[in-house]
Amino acid sequence: MKEWQAKLKEFINWWREAFSSSGGLKVIFLKELADNLSSTRMGILFSLVAVACLSALYVAAQSIRQSVGQEETSFVFLRLFTTSGGSLPPFISFLSFLGPLLGLALGFDAINGEYNKRTLSRLLAQPIYRDDVINGKFLAGIAVLAIMIATLGLLVAGLGLVFIGVPPRGEEIGRMLAYLIVSIIYVAFWLSISLLFSLLFRQAATSALAGIAVWLFFAIFAPMLAGIIADGLFPVTDESPPELVLRNAVWKQNLSRLSPTTLYDEATLYLLNPGIRTLGPVLIQQVIGAIPGFLPLSQSLLLIWPHLVGLIAGTLIIFALAYYYFMRQEIRTS
Amino acid sequence: MGNRSPIIVTENLTKHYGPVVAVQDLNLEIYEGEVFGLLGPNGAGKTTTILMLLGLTEPTSGRALVAGLDPTRNALAVKRLVGYLPDNVGFYDDLTAKENLLYTGRLNQIPEAELEQRIKTALEQVGLADHGDRKVREFSRGMRQRLGIADLIVKDPRIFILDEPTLGIDPEGVRELLNLIVRLSREKGKTILISSHLLHQIQQICDRVGIFVAGRLLAVGPLETLGRQVMAGKPLEIELQVEPFNHDLLEVFRSLEGVDRVESQGPYIRLRCAKGKDIRPQLTGLLAERKVSILHLRARGHDLDDIYLEYFQGEGRI
Incomplete structure (x- = not known):
């Protein structure tokens, strides 16, 4: 009895020594959180995104109200997010376009900022593990992004309720929450990119520009590039055989799916439009006999599973790279 | 140092950055409770040594042992x-001191209740008690440096490592800072390692110094023994300024027994004695006879500056 107790105690002590945190992670997390939430930068960006998204909501609600009775009324609550009205794009387009900016803004000077302020060596001389610094910054960034996106989403839901007066059903709430979670993952991807750039570039401005360049590339040029490559590989004319046309379309889609922006756009489209069954090319034979209707949430989730895994894997790979660089970086200041 | 045990020991500590040698075979012992000055020009490897001592x-x-x-x-x-305290210490500008x-x-896991008190005392000790609630952005260089010391006092470690603590501070600030460091050592028995290239400032407070050039430790010891080490086997050089000065005087000096070389440099006359000779006693009498008064007389090689210079010029010979 005594012996195993002693052994257990020994084991617990060893466990504590080996796996206990230095306590630094929590302190750094809380400090970064406070910094981010109180920074002017965040205030400006959040206002920008909020104004864009709320005006999109207002226009969407207007057009839904006008079309009451003429259109299908099921899932009307989700249409708040996807309806565009007049010259304004819908809420999801705004978030898809501006979300990366939020992620980039939070991280582009995370490490090189500490370096330039000459606080990094003082910070690392404290009794904390080195990875506490980068983990704390990443987690605090994600927490801030999650707070912002959840706030926006719930704000839109609440205001939408007031505007259109139709309460959401359980499935609609589920879809909306899933949409918000996917958005958080997507923005976290951009946070990890900017964290990596903040390690690779000593100047905050360079790192911010690099982040914006990658963002524009994925948002605007990647789909075009995918089209050019697919057309180059499988040139399609009016007389081309159907296999070639199909192959061209599939290649185009798969190439553009290399871009996280495409992955995210497709995933959110599936989530918020239960009527959509596929985004790829469909042959008439495949549609024959299909009963038009809405997919349940679980089936929509199944459809976007690869997209989700791709986004999470991308985020983790980029963060792992940043982690690796940070752990190996020399911290000399002169 | 007597029976005190070394608290920092390095054994053949070596650091290469690619082909560049930053530190080569450093063997150093620093004792508990002493103030040790690591002196050397910029790029001598002082900061690298410190980072290795911290595990950064x-x-x-080779290896280092701290306690x-x-x-x-x-x-x-x-x-x-x-x-x-890193060289050119930085703080978060948007936060208050x-x-x-x-x-x-x-970050050091000091309990909140105690922390409040410690910060108050630390700020008082460094003379920033009235500035605690100001943003660090508004602080001058000297205030930042003092805040850096306060940062260490809050942490209350056994060993203080200060990298170039006096750089860029005005003379009055330097004096205060050094007083503070001396108090830490004398009153609290802390071990203090200061790296610097500013000799005059550090010389006053160090128990022992190590001279560090191009990654190698050239000499270690209390200042006096360092002086003797340098002087051993080297002829004495005297720097002299007299009034009224005329060139005949140079001839007189040359004719003196035991003088090897005489040259005038600006307002100064430099005399190099033969090995083992010291002509200073004769000099005063000689000049008094000619009604020439001495404005300045200095035996070179007796303070840290000369030692430092000597080692710099003697680099590779020693």
């Missing part, structure tokens, strides 16, 4: 014992 950089070969612990293996334990200290205090 891994040595290429018996290897910093590369027990980084956390070592960092609990050592407080480090107190908030900055709170952050390091929390």
